[in-house]
Amino acid sequence: MTKQSKMSPEEQRLEKLQEQSEQKRRRRDKDRNVLQELNRALDAATRTLTKGLIRGFGNERWQSLTIPLLAIALSLVAISILVLMLGSNPLNVFTGILAGAGWIPKPSYGGGQSQLTDLISLSISLTPLLFGALGFVVAMRAGLFNIGIAGQMVVAGFAATVLVGYSDLPALIARPLVLVVGAIAGALAGALIGFLKHRFNIHEVVSSIMLNNIFIHVASYLIKANHLNHASRNMNAASAEARLLTEPVQFGEVAARLPVGFLVAIAMSFILWLFLTKTKQGFEMSAVGKSPKAAQYAGIKIGPTIVFAMALSGAMGGLAGVTHYLANVPAMTPDVLPALGFDSIAVAFLGVVHPLGAILAATLIATLSSGAVYMGSVAGVRHEVASVITGLILLFTACGGFLRAWLDNKKRSFADDENLKGGDAS
Amino acid sequence: MNFAAINYSAIIVDGLSFALPLLIIAIGGIYSERSGIVNLALEGLLGFGAFTGALFVASTVSLFAVTSDVPMYLSFVLAALGGAIFAMLHAALCIKFMANQVISGVVINILSVALTGFLTSTINANIFGQASERFMLQTSPRWDIPYLMEIPILGAAFTRVYPFIFIILIVAAFAWYLLYKTRFGLHVRAAGDNPQALDAAGINVARVRFTAVAISGALAGIGGMSFAYSISTNFSPAIYMGFGFLAIAALIFGNWRIVPTFAACLIFGLTRSAAFQLLPVFDAGAAVIDLAMTAPFVVTLLLLAIFGKKNKMPRALGEIYDKSKR
């Protein structure tokens, strides 16, 4: 104050001007503060959301479960939007699929059908999918991409149909024999891929693609030359005794054929899980898969391990083949590689490449395909939408690694922030 | 045996009609893989491209004169566009979302079959008011090239030629020039060998790879559209016959280089058409064609087994490039 009185008028005017601009600046600052507040609020909101996501999906222990669930949820949202755009009710689509697959009752059933028969059909289509997925999982453990499941299915389906399906063996011998022949044929087809990799250093993805096409064309040639059913344009069907469906079993009003392979597939999931985690061979396969050089250093024989892993994987592919061609469909169609062979690869990934995860994933995907036709008849949407749902689930699952990395990153940056804050306070 | 009955001209014409679509798809694969992105999605991409092109024809056919070829030419543009857009999904998965490239390819194929199947029947039902799983195309015109067609034997290559042959030849030549002569091509091939180095040179690796994969889809789309015209004159899910995988065989056979891949495609195409033409001559059953179809795959596999060591896969193929981990 005293200073001011000593100032010349000019200085005072300057002072005033300065004060005015000061006020202006303060006002502007206030505005800016409001904006900053808003920004901060937005920030806080996104932070809470991210934190929520981290809490829900960030726990590494549970991520193998939560990430696929997130993928499924995302694809259901996407499909709902699509269905709404087509003018139908997405809920009808989902309930239609569940009812069609037998998980919930339909309003009415045709003659000889019930919720139980629907569930049994589901288990029939689930079985090859699960075997195929197991095949992929086993190979993946040893670091190998078995893209050749489809080819192994063809080899096994063809061999079992010709060797057992056309014989007059009684069911009690024929059915187990079909499984054995299928597994062996598939194992040989798989081992060939392993051998080509070990001996000639041909990448398994490349050799699988080549062999898939070689197998289907050779099988088609043999079918057309010797085993063609001219009415259906399919391969001659295997005898009922050799097909992997039991004689009709009576359940109250309805009768149904039960799939022989279903329980085998479930049991196989558990056996493989134990095999991969608890045995020396499982340890060796994982070691080769994670680091071939370290495995060699550990004294593990790489070549035989690769061939063995591919044989085991191929055996599963073979079982997928026989449970597909001798149960799921009437007979093999020439010139067509089974799409199921590729679907099962995606199923394996949806099941986080774990033998038990494969059960859940195969159930989900089989539900979608099994319930599609019924859904199409009740929901007013083409039945193909079910395969689009499958595709989207797989698409989002493929991004699982990204989601995981993103959550990890966020979690770490949050943790850092907390640390820094802690540092400031002390 | 009656060798006079062999239709040599058909062998050449059909062979080229098959080899060139295959070539353009394989070049698509080369673009993607030379940039470092494994592309097992070619099958799905060619299907989606053909779907887009056929959808365009089906929805605009009433706007043109019946005899007009314009829808056909435009359908190739649309097929390229559709393939490119769908390929961007593969690119996004592999580059942005760091998905495993093999798995992404498998998923894209599954999604392509599902989506095109669903959309074809839904659009047919809801818009064109018919229950059908296919879009019909017009029959493609076939050209006789004056003078050239009169050359003995080789002249066959210039009779009853599909116009798409020329479209593909022009696009393929441009693709060759782009990959080997321009800055962009230099960057694509660098991205597949050492992305870190490309990044250090100030080039955005993700953008180069993204573009390369989109080009891959566009080329596959053109190939798919050609197959739709030459094989079935319609689009239906039957387009997914494994030609995408055959193209992969061809590009591996060609060592990820365009000119040798061209040779591979010619061999594959001519073997196939020769088998078709020679069947009646040798009195063989129609089934033998299936054995002939294994030839490209068997030969590629043998080639890999014998010359495997000389095979030069792009060094960084399949490697997820994470900028933060440089």
Added chain:
Amino acid sequence: MSHNEQHKEILLELRNVTKHFPGITACDAISLEIEQGEIYAILGENGAGKSTLASMIFGLYQPDEGQIFMRGKKVHIDSPNKAVALDIGMVHQHFKLISNYTVAQNIILGDEPKKRALGVFPYVDIKSAEDRIEQLSKDYGLEVDPRATISKIGVSTQQRVEILKMLYRDAELLIFDEPTAMLTPQEIESLLTVIDNLRSQGKTVIFITHKLDEVMQVCDRCAILAGGKLVDVSHIKDTSPAKMAAKMVGRDIEFSAKRPSKQIEETVLSVQNLRVEDSTGFPRVDDVSFEVRAGEIFAVAGVSGSGQVELADTIAGLVRPKRGKVMLKEQDLAKLNVRKHTESGIAYIPEDRQSVGLILDFALDQNLALRSYYQTPYCKTSLLNQKAFSDHADKLIADFDIRCARGAKTPVRGMSGGNQQKAIVGREIEQDADLLIFVQPTRGLDIGAIMSIRKRILDERDKGKAILLISLELDEVMDLADTIGVMYAGKMLEVAPATDLSMTKVGEYMMGVTAND
């Protein structure tokens, strides 16, 4: 190499530059001024923050705090592109080269000269690029053929390509990140000449290294970093190596851990006329013979790629020799598999600890039993005993002071390099083998871990083990060896007691210079 006393223009200035990474402050409020035309060394141990600092100058990282000024103007270097635009260039520790491209293609990558064919089609004008590169290589004395393919030229030529890359982009400030790590003494000499040359042409150089002698030789000034902090900046002529070293590690260190062998006894390993070929039939190890005795450290010196690693891999059984014998005591191991080698009494600490010595995705306990998982108590009739794994791991963790967050179940990937190496060394020493092979046992470790591992090597020797040590660090060889063998191009050029060989002499052998030349 005189330092100009006149006040010069400041080219680059850092003010309080700070960079945090999760859990660590890599650079802590660092302020530097670099003058036009000087060679400025940034010296520090591994992990001192040198590379992070350089990365921020080159735009690979952005500082969390602080400012960077270039020619007095505040700049925000958010990408390498920006750095290049500001005339900053960098030679990375790992070269960034496209292996199947030519030298010229590599140099122009990202900044290609363009021409148009037929006035329409743009194409890369490689011809004019090659001419310009030839001119540049003449001007700066960097001998290189612009048409040669990268995969066919040697490491030091590749480095020249990296330098030419910077010059091609008219860089004024050239950053060299540990440029001598991969070079022989003679190649280092010629690189230092090139750097000196750059200074005389008016360029400014930042020289990042942890080697004191190189700093003394060419640099004008030197900044010393330790633990992310700038501890000192001094003119080279005003300081001494001992002073710098003390500041670098924050304490006085003994330069040598040398302890001569007490007693050398019977021959444990005898290698006779060994020949190892690569897949093309090219000899990697060519007619090599030597012996390692109990209580002796036999160190093999040589430049990278002289066949030392193949030699070690062969003795350990990972590679089959073409000819010759590997005798461990009385037994010839040459035809046996890896496991037989291990069981006969060879412990092996491989060069690449992350992809050979360990399985990073496995837990620590599995890694610690990597060489014996198939034996009791870990495995009975094919079934694994988890408890045996973790008990064994707990013991080694305590004995070898392996720091790990979650004990036996820690995934090895998350452990530090030093602790990973301790795990390998612990596992191998525990085998109680007669022969221990160490390849590059201290590469990339911090000084504490280096000392601890060198001490372990000496302890094992004193227990009467035979030690085969292979190292690219000549210091390490000179420090530890009782006997030195020098390899060059697959041949063992010289074997002599360590006391009979000087560092210069070994350096000459490493370059293939023999007494006859």
